[in-house]
Amino acid sequence: MRKVVSRDGTTIAYEKSGDGPAIVLLNGAFRDHTIFDALVPELAPHCTTYVYDRRGRGESGDAPEYAVEREIEDLAAVIGAAGGEAVVFAGSTGANLAIEAALAGLPITKLALHEPFYRVDGFPKPPWNVAKTTRVLLSEDRRHEAVEYFLGSFLGLTPDNVAEWRRGPIWAINETNAHTLLYDIAICGDHEVPVERLAAYGTESLVLNSSGTSEWLRAAARATADALPNGRGLELPGSWHRIDMDVLGRTLAEFATA
Template sequence: MSELEHHATTSSDGTPISYFRRGRGPALVVTHGSIATKEQWIPVSEALAEHVTLYVYDRRGRGGTGDAGDYSLAHEVADIAAMREVAGPGAHLLGHSFGALATLAYAREHGLGGGTLLAYEPPLAVQGPVAGDRLAGYRELVDAGDLDAALEYALVNFVRVPAEAIPFVRETPLWGASVPLTPTWVRELAEIDALGSDLAPYAEIDDPTHLIAGTATTSFLYQSAHDLANIIPGAGITDIEGADHFAHLADPRGFTRVVVDALDTAAVVR
């Protein structure tokens, strides 16, 4: 089994970035989603590390990574740039959820220079604002310090998890790990809605791109992936049968096969 190596680097604004390195083979930088840290990717990293060299980092404001006084998607793009510098020329990118939006933004601005972009269920406003007016209610719960209620509110109102499923989600390790991170979601939801519903700018991406979605995921997440696959020239898409937004946790080996197949296909096309 490949060992985890813990390291740190620095973003362009001086923010320290904590990451782990694991595996062998082509470099793959992983950008995790909202209310998560790099720790969420440790289980699947064991399988992925048999095929690629992983660079999985904490996004700013959580884990071992610092933060700054202001925030925008541009900061996330800068952090990815710092990680690709560590990983080396031609490094591939894998982004999950909000992390997928960040990797898409990076690809639009910088290109991948020989790498492949994998975007797993980016949360775009394809069915109307993701948060909209409901963001105010979430912000109030966060500001009041009721982070447990804030997470439930967000899952029901933003991720569109059925209310009757919440008791089951509460029993998973995901709940306890996510609650302390709920404040970081406020600014990310605002950034998502600010992107709007026009996907035409993503047609600028000319690097090999592959979208990933689960067939049992939330409707707007599934649609986001498929709409992007139709917009980005030459993009591929894989549906993971029966999977939701956390296929990398539920089936690490199955998710690894999807990632490896997508990278192999892109290499053939390239």
């Protein structure tokens, strides 16, 4: 992978593919750049894609102390490597991070989001002590339990859903990256859609949700789209928190190149 150095000296690893307008793909909790392995080939004929390992994951470095501002600087470094400006697509907690980066003034030409992790009225927020509990589990090296706790208490998955995740192919990487769950919890802040701050953000934005997702994620996507003056929401076919890849690729390519 290629490397770029963030403002605090942390090395961020990224891959570049394709040809056309630059688009940076930003992942959410647990995952590294490989989550986009199926999406990059859909985009590469139309866009120059940049996928990277967020700090603390994969081949990227980390720092002793975490701050959301450092992750914004990481994204700025990748955008710099992409030529100084780029379309950004981000999902899950990565969408929350992309919003904070956009509001901080990063040179994002267009912003595409997939189901940011906000909780609108009518949907319960995670426990007030979710960060503290996760930190304790990680400090005791109970990574397996930390992952289960995050999935249940933070995402609201049922015990059966969590058991299904345990049997899935990505459970090992979930445990490997469990220490970064604290980063994603911090990124989500108070879980409120930042309506007043978004009202001043005029960049063209697209907020996506899948047809098979949770009601709280659908509501969060709609509320985010409604808060963006130059934003629109779009529901696409898919399952829980996942859009069918060919449809997502076509949608993002059209959005990035229009």
